[in-house]
Amino acid sequence: MSSEGSSYKAVIRIAGVDLPGNVKVGYALPKIRGVGRSFSNAVLRGAGVNPDAPTGQLTDEEVSRIEDALREPGKYGIPSWLFNRQKDPFIGKSVHVVGPDLLIQLRKDVETMMKLKSWKGVRHALGLKVRGQRTRTTGRLGQTVGVKRKAIQQQQQQQLQQK
Numbered sequence: 016m017s018s019e020g021s022s023y024k025a026v027i028r029i030a031g032v033d034l035p036g037n038v039k040v041g042y043a044l045p046k047i048r049g050v051g052r053s054f055s056n057a058v059l060r061g062a063g064v065n066p067d068a069p070t071g072q073l074t075d076e077e078v079s080r081i082e083d084a085l086r087e088p089g090k091y092g093i094p095s096w097l098f099n100r101q102k103d104p105f106i107g108k109s110v111h112v113v114g115p116d117l118l119i120q121l122r123k124d125v126e127t128m129m130k131l132k133s134w135k136g137v138r139h140a141l142g143l144k145v146r147g148q149r150t151r152t153t154g155r156l157g158q159t160v161g162v163k164r165k166a167i168q169q170q171q172q173q174q175l176q177q178k
Contacts, residue, residue, distance in 0.1 A: 023071045029078060030085050031114050040081075043070045049113040050085065054097050060082045061091030085113050099141020 025036045027043075030050075034043040044055035059066045062080040064073070073081075084091045088098065088111050095101060095109040098136055100120065103128075112120050128136030138145045144154050 022074070023069075025071060027073060027078060030082055034070050036069060038070055039067050039079055040064060040070050040073065041066030044081075047085070047113055048115075049111070049117040054088075054093075054099075054111070056130050057093045057097055058088065058091070061088070061093050085111070 023036060026033045028034070029044070030047050032047045034046060041052075041055055042136060044050050044058065045052055056066060058081060062077070062084045063134055064077050064081060084093070089095065089109075093111075094141070098109045098135045099117070102114055107125075111169040125139050126134070129140050130136070135145050144150050148154065
């Protein structure tokens, strides 16, 4: 028990994210942006780490294998259909982007759509809904229409009462 207690860490840093040490590794990895449950299970299987082990009991070697598998998942036998950027238009091959790099890539994609003036790019530029949602009643900014109508009716009633 004393050897396990000394190797336990309350917080483990993987891919630039602090993960709690008391959570199973399989549930802790999805807290990293760009990593879901399926991808975390594939990474742990490829890196040879027990997904039921607490995160705080991982050795430094296991942490480095997990980080390497997150950076280069193809090297660990993870299929490309699990990657979040399949056939990347800028690189030309399938990659998996994790953490702040994912946010940068998404911003770059939106800027490219806006530059090309595609339909999605125009909707992004105008600040409207992009994925076909209805806009007649939802997605409005400012005061709602019903409140204005009620206020106008109250004003009209007051004017009628004054006459």
